[in-house]
Amino acid sequence: MVIAGGAGFIGSNLSQRLFSEGDRVICVDNLETGRKENIAALLEHPGFAFFLHDIIEPFGIEGPVDRIYNLACPGSPPKYQRDPLHTFKTSIIGGINLLELAEEKDARILQSSTSEVYGDPDISPQPETYRGLVNTVGPRACYDEGKRGVETLFHEMHEREGVDTRIARIFNTYGPNMDPEDGRVVSNFIVQAFTGQDLTIYGDGHQTRSFCYIDDMLDGLTSLMETEVSSGKIDDPVNLGNPGEFTVVELAEIVLEMTGSESGISHKDLPQDDPRHRRPDISRAGSMLGWAPRISLREGLTPTIEYFRQELHRQKRLKGQ
Numbered sequence: 055m056v057i058a059g060g061a062g063f064i065g066s067n068l069s070q071r072l073f074s075e076g077d078r079v080i081c082v083d084n085l086e087t088g089r090k091e092n093i094a095a096l097l098e099h100p101g102f103a104f105f106l107h108d109i110i111e112p113f114g115i116e117g118p119v120d121r122i123y124n125l126a127c128p129g130s131p132p133k134y135q136r137d138p139l140h141t142f143k144t145s146i147i148g149g150i151n152l153l154e155l156a157e158e159k160d161a162r163i164l165q166s167s168t169s170e171v172y173g174d175p176d177i178s179p180q181p182e183t184y185r186g187l188v189n190t191v192g193p194r195a196c197y198d199e200g201k202r203g204v205e206t207l208f209h210e211m212h213e214r215e216g217v218d219t220r221i222a223r224i225f226n227t228y229g230p231n232m233d234p235e236d237g238r239v240v241s242n243f244i245v246q247a248f249t250g251q252d253l254t255i256y257g258d259g260h261q262t263r264s265f266c267y268i269d270d271m272l273d274g275l276t277s278l279m280e281t282e283v284s285s286g287k288i289d290d291p292v293n294l295g296n297p298g299e300f301t302v303v304e305l306a307e308i309v310l311e312m313t314g315s316e317s318g319i320s321h322k323d324l325p326q327d328d329p330r331h332r333r334p335d336i337s338r339a340g341s342m343l344g345w346a347p348r349i350s351l352r353e354g355l356t357p358t359i360e361y362f363r364q365e366l367h368r369q370k371r372l373k374g375q
């Protein structure tokens with residue numbers, strides 16, 4: 055089993071889950087946004103190998119590989135916009151390198167795509183058949199268009215070369231192992247609530263997102279990877295996310311209440327091309343995989359808030375404060 059991006063937020067949780075189920079895991083990561091702390095406990099085991107590598111450079115793996123998860127790509131807007139060319143190359147060139155590895159090893163490969171392929175959607179919820187409303191030259195394009203391109207690569211490698219491919223369109227996911235400095239809304243709000251800073255709402259905060267807890271996402275990803283037969287074409291993209299939809303203001307209020315924080319709220323400019331709303335239509339995942347998320351936002355925030363509480367303490371101790 056190869057997990058590219060296995061030291062990041064989703065990748066490290068997946069590494070932990072698959073390793074504890076008895077799989078041998080090879081994690082390939084350049085640590086651009088991932089953290090060794092996320093996989094520290096796994097590094098001690100001989101069944102887990104860490105390979106510090108940038109997937110835009112070709113690489114080989116010794117021995118058999120039966121499954122490849124490609125989770126390598128910064129997921130946070132400020133992080134993927136830091137080096138847009140590299141983000142784009144990660145999806146496209148990295149995607150090609152991993153597809154070629156899958157072909158060589160006769161392995162099944164799953165690509166983490168994103169709800170961002172729908173851009174700033176003009177319908178809600180978004181089914182997989184929706185073609186999207188994406189700006190090809192905006193600040194988010196390096197990410198959105200990279201993911202759209204890698205979906206095409208997966209599709210063509212399946213059609214022409216017979217590679218066994220899966221594509222998950224992941225909607226906003228949160229949980230333990232997120233980097234406190236990640237920059238996405240859930241981590242920002244919880245860290246701000248714990249450190250007494252104002253929660254920063256971009257724009258009026260009436261834009262919506264649908265938040266999926268990591269354990270539900272792992273169930274969806276692994277069942278998409280392992281499902282053999284289905285009513286539809288299993289290589290077609292599948293939305294994975296929680297349809298519960300919240301405004302950013304509602305999220306801020308929930309975080310303040312659940313952390314018991316006295317922090318205030320301040321508004322910042324809405325970033326260009328920030329999608330106004332986002333909510334997955336998950337009927338395809340339901341019919342193909344029998345999957346639906348089970349964990350509500352408040353249920354998922356409880357362990358997430360606890361994780362950040364401990365993580366901030368740990369970081370403070372390390373800095374000797």
Ligand code: NAD
Nearest residue numbers: 059062063064084085086087088108109126127129226227
């Ligand atoms: P993350 O930034 O925490 O993790 C990404 C991991 O990929 C990091 O460990 C990073 O170091 C590694 N990486 C980045 N570029 C690389 C490269 N060129 N070579 C090797 N490793 C590289 O993000 P995440 O939230 O865990 O997201 C994982 C995947 O899921 C990403 O592909 C992301 O696009 C996708 N996704 C995530 C979400 C979400 O809400 N978390 C939503 C949609 C899609």
Ligand code: UDP
Nearest residue numbers: 131237238239240242254255256261302328
């Ligand atoms: N956002 C916010 N404050 C923050 C971070 C993000 O109001 O500190 C908003 C952001 O503008 C977007 C939503 O929260 O409308 C989700 O942002 P995130 O970066 O988590 O993910 P996105 O879905 O935009 O990729």
